[in-house]
Amino acid sequence: MHARNIKSIIQADLAAISDISEEAVNSVAEELQINQKYYDYREMLNDPSIEAVVICSSTNTHAQIIKEAASAKKHIFCEKPIALTIEEVNDALNSINISGIKFFLGFNRRFDPTFSKMKEEIKSGKIGTPHLAIITSRDPAPPSLDYVKSSGGLFLDMTIHDFDMARFMLNDEPYEIYVSASSLVDPAIGKAGDVDTAAIVITMKSGARVIINNSRKAVYGYDQRVEIFGSEGMIMNQNMPKDFAFLSNPYETQLSNPVYFFIERYKEAYIHEIETFISCVMQDEIPPVGGEDGKISLLMGYAAQKSLTENRPVKFSEVI
């Protein structure tokens, strides 16, 4: 998907692709007519004609690749999360700082047209001072148990987007986090040591309260809503429906459910984030979302996990 999106951006030149799967490399290279192919990313990093890389390998490889790419002076776009441990994150951020390259973290939701408009409206004072935020984030179906086990858990895999959304929308930092969660969707998720349903309250430094609710299974589709309530107004979004038809029969009026999952929902966001990354590289600008954002959202996930384990509100300062 990222390759196709880059290909559609006139300002950028998709110079090469790399993957450990030769088959994947070959099929994508053929489809998108990419001349240069690599089966080892290290070779690609040696290519002096390459200015920037997009890292979308599996999570456990991110930190290592970041360090090597930073050493090779390539600007980096990296899928979230940077890593699952704070030590690895610090290591990666350190190498970025030393090399001075630009680092862009793929918190795609920030680049969704609806959410970025909401951010602008809030920033421009349309709702006054934010008092409450309600973030609803529900997946259409739980991932495989294998995925669950290696994902870092609900908070690092799924809620991490909502943590970032809270900071992004409110321009504020977390003070204290409380979690009540369990596995209501599938007991197997509970047995695997994770939860699938969560209610979270974050007391922000400003005093604003953020409420997040998560579920791994919303039968009606991908539910992605954000509501920010302030002293002078409220802004929220509706889900993006599959289509805009509605049918009235003798019993009810039927609307289309939300689109099924993130690929459809954040289609435009994925393009905008890459465009923004390319623009930052070309205009020599600081990326709007980077390493620090990745680190803070990870720590919020730690605090959430600690709150769940200890059944008490946990101060963000406890996990730094």
Added chain:
Amino acid sequence: MHARNIKSIIQADLAAISDISEEAVNSVAEELQINQKYYDYREMLNDPSIEAVVICSSTNTHAQIIKEAASAKKHIFCEKPIALTIEEVNDALNSINISGIKFFLGFNRRFDPTFSKMKEEIKSGKIGTPHLAIITSRDPAPPSLDYVKSSGGLFLDMTIHDFDMARFMLNDEPYEIYVSASSLVDPAIGKAGDVDTAAIVITMKSGARVIINNSRKAVYGYDQRVEIFGSEGMIMNQNMPKDFAFLSNPYETQLSNPVYFFIERYKEAYIHEIETFISCVMQDEIPPVGGEDGKISLLMGYAAQKSLTENRPVKFSEVI
């Protein structure tokens, strides 16, 4: 309002009214053509032709009047809350039990057409097993500081409706309550010892999580939304708008805001609750909402207050 509603119900006969304000009694009696007037409720309780009474005096008088009305064998409709202390509530409930009269507590929202339909849909299994409930309850403007001081605080005055709504919708009981709250709307409310903005998580006995958010001031009007998310679906409501027009200009499409406050919003609910009370009396049926509901919602308010004070989740069993 209650007098006017009773007057409009053919099955009932509005026999008499009583108030300590002679002026209020006289003006209402004239407007509604009520023959019998009392300036002391005790006299009215002596009237053998009266079968049932509606208590809508100030909160601090409820328990005493309930006890006397119960002794006089009058069926009782009483505005919430029964009292602000659990001792008084127990006292009142005791006298009701002894006399054997019917007691109906005015949790009006249960009788709103939208909320009662939602309850029916949930009960009939349309959304499967409830996992999450999001209750949004925001007043259009804070009450006077005098009112704040005598109201029992946000949780007993305002959130009590949401506590009842959670139990009503989920047919479930609270296990643990966590509150994060402060005064963001008006510091004077904070100085008066109360809060005006709250985020609350209730872990129910079934494992379902209820999230309540409250504010004393929503500039766009009375915000009353309930969303119940379950294993097989989700049901929620939109606010009732002032009107159904919408205007598109070159900049945006404008809709009407919600109706201003409870009088307009729960107009039909107030009629339905009295109709239901009258029907219970006439058909000799147990009221669908009574003393126990009043007691539990009060205790939930206590637990909320305790959680706020001690900054920790409080088990419901701690306040019984």
Added chain:
Amino acid sequence: MHARNIKSIIQADLAAISDISEEAVNSVAEELQINQKYYDYREMLNDPSIEAVVICSSTNTHAQIIKEAASAKKHIFCEKPIALTIEEVNDALNSINISGIKFFLGFNRRFDPTFSKMKEEIKSGKIGTPHLAIITSRDPAPPSLDYVKSSGGLFLDMTIHDFDMARFMLNDEPYEIYVSASSLVDPAIGKAGDVDTAAIVITMKSGARVIINNSRKAVYGYDQRVEIFGSEGMIMNQNMPKDFAFLSNPYETQLSNPVYFFIERYKEAYIHEIETFISCVMQDEIPPVGGEDGKISLLMGYAAQKSLTENRPVKFSEVI
């Protein structure tokens, strides 16, 4: 309904009721505690204590009662239409003019909160100059064939409200009318000489075009929508739903259909029109909707009928 509404208005005194059915008179008088009852309206017109009358008898009696009430110097509120023939209407209007009493015609939709707000927005220039109006007016179920036969036909019985709405919203008069209509709902309506489905285009004097569509049977409920499109914007309304809940299941999101029929839909409008009438009488003001409005809408019905018969656009001037 009118009696109950008048009863609820403090400024008015419901002095007496009259009907040819003794039973109806007695039951309403008892329910609403009205002291004075008449079984012949002529006797009521002789009562000097009565200032104004509300005529809601069957259509064929309106003109005669108006004439007698006008002679008796009673102000008149009359249900639409004044009569089914223009001669009778002229006669009735004549008697009103001679007596100098106030005459208010019950075009209830003008007093609906949504439609009256739309009128105000248009009047204040919010949508610029109106270019197009789309009026959708569909009943939930066709009336009895007996009613159809005595109703004066679709245009005088049902579309007459839409004709009035067009003039009201646009503050404009008809220039030419074209109708395409037939009986698609029920062939029996066709056999009875009427139509049940109609598409109407009115070219207004300003050049604005009004499009009306009617059906006697909308299975999803009473469909009452008006859309006015102008040089600077557009204003329209949605139907009033039965409730504000919506349910998402794996297949779709379900909303409530519109309320079933005019009694629920125009509940508030019926109260506002009587309030306005009473206020006109008390403040000595000219009613906002009167005899001339009744006459023009009737003539528009004639033009519509003529267009249908002759299959051509008919100028309004042809029917005056």
Added chain:
Amino acid sequence: MHARNIKSIIQADLAAISDISEEAVNSVAEELQINQKYYDYREMLNDPSIEAVVICSSTNTHAQIIKEAASAKKHIFCEKPIALTIEEVNDALNSINISGIKFFLGFNRRFDPTFSKMKEEIKSGKIGTPHLAIITSRDPAPPSLDYVKSSGGLFLDMTIHDFDMARFMLNDEPYEIYVSASSLVDPAIGKAGDVDTAAIVITMKSGARVIINNSRKAVYGYDQRVEIFGSEGMIMNQNMPKDFAFLSNPYETQLSNPVYFFIERYKEAYIHEIETFISCVMQDEIPPVGGEDGKISLLMGYAAQKSLTENRPVKFSEVI
């Protein structure tokens, strides 16, 4: 746009492009990495490796290119309309019939996800027998006067899509057409001999009535709504908003207006239509929309123009 869309379809190979503007050819060829470029379409038609062509030149060249492409045995996708005179259309269709190639006419709206879903719902009987159709089609801003003069007029340029939509949705053919129209948006359009605001009623052969309303200028954006009302229900669509945020301030709740124009609105439709064309060529299937559809919609435009000129309903049979 079409070139970019074809490029994104894996099954197709964008072999070459041609345009009379060398500059346009060169820039597109470079952007999309197309090897073969032509500045004269005739040369391209000689290329034996090309199986199919997409004609999106100016309207007055369509018929000629179709004839030549058909002779060269290339399958054809052609933008609507085929031509502005029925003689040219017949000529073009004739050459298509002789050569036996596949001809696909670009009535893009049929391939919009919302409209194609509505068609399926109607076809499957969800709304019973269609009785009424209301088609609203308004552009955000009038085209240049030069365009107006060469466009064939409102009915052939803009309403032609609505004519096709009526046939598509109802699976029905026109019997009689009535038009009331004038230039309310800009008198210069009137001076150029065209209209910019129209109300049209089409009586279909089944008896269903179709109402179309058009304006060249909707200040709030591209307004594209279709409503089909039937014996068992109603189906309609809402416009596609620019985003899904809504903001409530003390005065109103603000939603996003519709997307500005056809490029955004029918983005997916443009991709689907080309995909369908390619699939028809590859699977040897008859295109779902072809020459006959182009011819009938053109004739409907003629009938509309005749109705406007003669101020009377015109039977479709009069223009065949």
